[in-house]
Amino acid sequence: MSNVTGIEMPYLAKYVLRGSRLVAFYKRGYGTASPFVFSEEVRRAKSEGKPIVALESTIITHGMPYPQNLETAKQVENIIRERGAVPATVAILKGQLSIGLSEDELTYLAQAKGVVKASRRDLAPITAAKLDGATTVAGTIIAAQLADIPVFVTGGIGGVHRHGENTLDISADLNELGRSNTLVVCSGVKSILDIGRTLEYLETQGVCVCAFGESSDFPAFYTARSGFTAPHRVGDAQQAARVLHAARQLELASGIVVAVPVPQEYAMDEKIIGEAINSALKEADRKGIFGKEVTPFILAAVAKATSGASLNANIALIKNNAKVGADIAVEFKKLKNGDDSKNAFNIGLSKGAGKCTSNSSRHFHTSCSRRADENPLFSGDKKCGGDVLVIGGANVDRVYRLKEDGVQVRVTWSNRRTQVVPLRLAPPCTAAIGS
Template identity: 70%
Template sequence: MYLRSNIMSATRAGHGLRRLSSNALVYSEEVLHAKTTGSPIVALESTIITHGMPYPQNLETAVAVETIIREKGAVPATVAILKGQLTVGLSREQLEYLAHAKGVVKASRRDLAPVTAAGLDGATTVAGTLVAADLADIPVFVTGGIGGVHREGENTLDVSADLTELGRSRAAVVCSGVKSILDIGKTLEYLETQGVCVCAFGESDEFPAFYTRRSGHRAPHRTPTAAHAARLLAAARALCLESGTVIAVPVPEEHAMDESVINEAITLALQEAKRKGIHGKEVTPYILAAVSEATGGKSLDTNMALIKNNAKVGADIAVEFNKLMNVDNVSNNLNIGFSRRVDNSADSRSFHTSCRSRGSAPLSPSEPAASEPVLAIGGANVDRTYRVAEDYIKLDGSTHPCAMAQCGGGVARNMAEALWRLRGGRARLLTAVGDDADGHYLTGIAPGLLLDGCVVRGARTPTYAAIMDARGECQLGLGDMALHNHISIELVNRHMDVLEKAPVVVLDGNAPQATIKYVIQHCSKTNKPVFFEPTDRRKATKVLHSGLRIAYASPNLTELRAMARFVKPYMLPDHVNGVDEILYLSKMLSSFIECLIVTLGAKGVIIVRNKDLHGNGYDTTAKLYPVNVMESIENVSGAGDCFASGFLHGVLSNLNEPSCVSIGFEAAKNALLSSNTVPSNFKMSTDVKESSYKTLL
């Protein structure tokens, strides 16, 4: 089974946006499971199978390398294009297919789109594999050797695309340097120009030359151990360096070739290639084959030995890097790079303590629960917007020209995806979608996010359509949400293990009333915090039917009024508005909700905390957090959900209230600048800046 990952892009078209969708990747079950569980993964190229070695050595080496990586505690992800589909993680049958296949295209960056569009088979080079590794967010890539500047490159301009790709990929490439058929000195200079960090691995700073341990050139840096290399990679991510790292591992001494023998063989092979007019990407496989023949097969043995050794080193680095990410020494995930500044002030302690009474639990990354996936329960649907190009919409049956855009929607789905991206895959969604095209579209946006059993056979996936005028104001909304009734208690019980391990459960108002009440009752018994997002004023009161207290709710003013009216219908103020009204209404909900996050759109948020005084009423405190108004906005539909997810992500990271709000604002800003409801990558500031706020109570 393979699962698709949708990579979205947007282009301007007329007055609106045209969304372009492509199913960029499929993952093997093994790789998908590793991504959803947060296990270390190592990317592998496939040209070594199709162009680097003859059969059967190519298959034996590929299988051996994958076995080594598994034995070291990581998951191998060999990358290739199969019948036009960029695939991350190959089965044994697919490896055998590539090992025997003829006419497989050697696919660098420039070749990925043509090979995919034509439905061909392609073996990814270092550059091509780096593209896939970045799309799949795999931080470590193992290969034999990277490409470089060819000899006489200053005249021919023959420079491998590997070097350029290393300058724009975040991955660490574990290799044995570059082959001595290349100009190693110029290659190192080119890597420096591209901003690539080059490190020799081990006790020496000598840069290796693939078949031999020495090249006569020094690496700019040295990393002595896998743990050190992992810290280097983590530091590069924390600094948001959008360039790669080369970890150059010398071939084991017992397998290294004699420098004079290999240099003579390479010189003769290069002369023969020049005489035959062989150039470009065909040079390397020709030279390798010629050198293997000239050395009686010894160069092939060396090639096989060094790639296996590189696999051991790369797997060790991936495991160590994964440990750093799990303990949050640098960043809580791979998409966000802010440093943790835990405030031990009284205000910070009060914030977290206030969320630990009945129905709540401590939320600290030092506790195992905080590293478990958050569970979101509620609606998922496909959002379609139709932006009319004309100034006026006439509801008289006439046709209006418009631009249509499509993206994933549903409050629980949006929050689950945002948390999945912010927390490095640590989020799950319990919802209901059909087995139709819309359902396949939603399941492909975030691989592994949906729990088993959420796809209902023969059903129609919920959809929402918004008719917008030329100014972007919604004039009419249409919803087909009947399938949300399938988010049942029985489905919750099927995944009770996920619920019980989750550090917090997110509920939205789209879930059926009985399911919401059941989940709140169970969470109350197990002292688990619940975060409720009302979705609209008519569904906002669902959380109150249980009569139990929950940790968080994030209503807007309209939803807050509806909730207060449900609790005390005869106590609503007649002429109070603004901040005073919000405080009055929030106090009315003090026995039901500990922390109210009242969203005010462009005015910011008010955080109201109702601390239980255990029989002596509630102590209510409130702060207003203003937000900077943005002049340029791409899409508003997912900003509120991303704010709530960013805020909750801060709570799970044990940050104080202002920092949680700051992360929420940053996440919302990313959403406002994205054509998706949830941006495919959150680009956050490199430090948490506490939001300015005004104490109201």
């Protein structure tokens, strides 16, 4: 942090507080642009501590034809809003990773040509070339991690392709799930994949796989059963949220898959789907289609072979997944708020994350009369009310001191026992201080 001057350092302290979790994002070289931008709706949700649900964008650009893709995207977002959460569709627009899209941006993306499917390997090249990119499951998980959005809803995740033991054609989604702590709501994996090997690979990656509802059957996207049993089962959104909460408390660095079966009235006949997929796979092989182009080709072929019934099932399951994901996000936020209230130690925080009210009985040493989001990180004169942020309480006092090489936390309990905890920030620097 050598580029932060003694004048800038105390001003940075004003922006350390983020509810019960303290997060400071800083990059070497003050003034470096953020790797992503929030939509106004998501930014406001972050400021107010509302639950947020991440959504991928390849389902818009590569999963459905226009105008069904746009209509479905809008309907899915509205379902999430109606259930008390905020949708955050993720995409790269002209090289900018965007978390949350406006209606105009959704409309543009639904009709845009040449949009690149953006997995982990593609994010940097697309951004550097200022292209449009639609994030896959893997790409969206990365964005959700960057933005601290714990719940992500999609249709189906990728997996180990058939004959993957020879071709090594394995979706990057599985590795990303293994190194993130995101909960992904989906309808299992598509029948075009090797479902058994996919589950084995997820186990190797340490991913917790849970069937959702009354059955432990692992779904196969268009059908409610794949012939395989999920290792775990969660009966409802509240139980799923508890699993996510426990995983966060244990600081597990692997994700959770909540597999929701397609609604029964839209579930398709397994034999019909199997025949359509086998025929489409042979056609793809004959035409030399492989890699990331296989899935959209198969989906289009299956939709044609089933006279559009598979597309209706696709739309129904993503809407149903949105309901489940929003409910999980809301329940998880309740659990987080319960933790926040237990750990607040009467420091004068309002219930809304990141807020500080003028009539609070306690005040920070540095001024917090306005939200951090309402001002740039550093004002023109870089002045602020002090160089130490002090949070007081009846049982414990915490002093957070920003230093050149990190953050020093001094905690004093009512029995006068004092502990000093140094937290170092490594460039490029992201420090997260748990409550």
